[in-house]
Each structure stands twice: as structure tokens, then as C-alpha cells.
Amino acid sequence: MPRKPNPELIDDDAPEATDEWFKEARAAKDVLPGLVGIDAAQELLKPKRGRPRSTNPKEHVNIRLDADVLRAFKTTGRGWQTRLNDALRDWLSTHA
Numbered sequence: 001m002p003r004k005p006n007p008e009l010i011d012d013d014a015p016e017a018t019d020e021w022f023k024e025a026r027a028a029k030d031v032l033p034g035l036v037g038i039d040a041a042q043e044l045l046k047p048k049r050g051r052p053r054s055t056n057p058k059e060h061v062n063i064r065l066d067a068d069v070l071r072a073f074k075t076t077g078r079g080w081q082t083r084l085n086d087a088l089r090d091w092l093s094t095h096a
């Protein structure tokens with residue numbers, strides 16, 4: 001049995017999608033080039049997954065550190081790996 005629309009919830013600016021509306025609907029790949037241009041449409045339709053690629057990506061390494069050094073950085077809370085990286089960078093700047 002079809003659902004009856006609640007007259008208080010009917011919105012003229014955003015009407016309920018009906019079967020007729022879906023029959024007339026067209027895919028974004030067919031409509032966007034005419035609206036925003038071919039280049040912009042191709043950019044909009046590209047799949048974008050995950051974090052944007054960094055221009056200077058970090059490398060994954062395994063490193064063995066003394067327990068007291070590791071504990072000292074970890075007790076500083078979140079971001080301890082970044083602080084460890086900064087400490088190493090600082091050491092490099094003073095030991096050319």
C-alpha cells in the first residue's frame with residue numbers, strides 16, 4: 001500500500017522524488033559538462049578517496065629506541081611522534 005504524504009511536511013522547494021522524476025533523471029556525467037564545462041565536469045567526476053596526496057610524504061620506518069626515550073616522548077601525549085620527528089630535525093640542524 002503506497003504511503004500517504006503528510007501535508008505538513010510537503011515542501012515546494014524540495015518535493016518528494018517520484019517514479020516519474022526518476023524516469024526523467026539523467027546521470028551527472030551527462031548533465032555536468034553542459035552546466036560547468038567539460039574540464040570542470042571531469043574534475044568533479046573524478047573519484048576522490050582518502051586523504052589528499054602530500055607533496056612531501058612521510059616514510060614508514062621501524063626504529064628501536066631506548067625505553068626511557070620512548071616513554072619520555074609518549075608521556076607528552078598525542079603528537080609525540082611529530083615531536084620526536086621535530087627533535088631529530090633540530091639535531092640535524094645543529095650537526096651538519
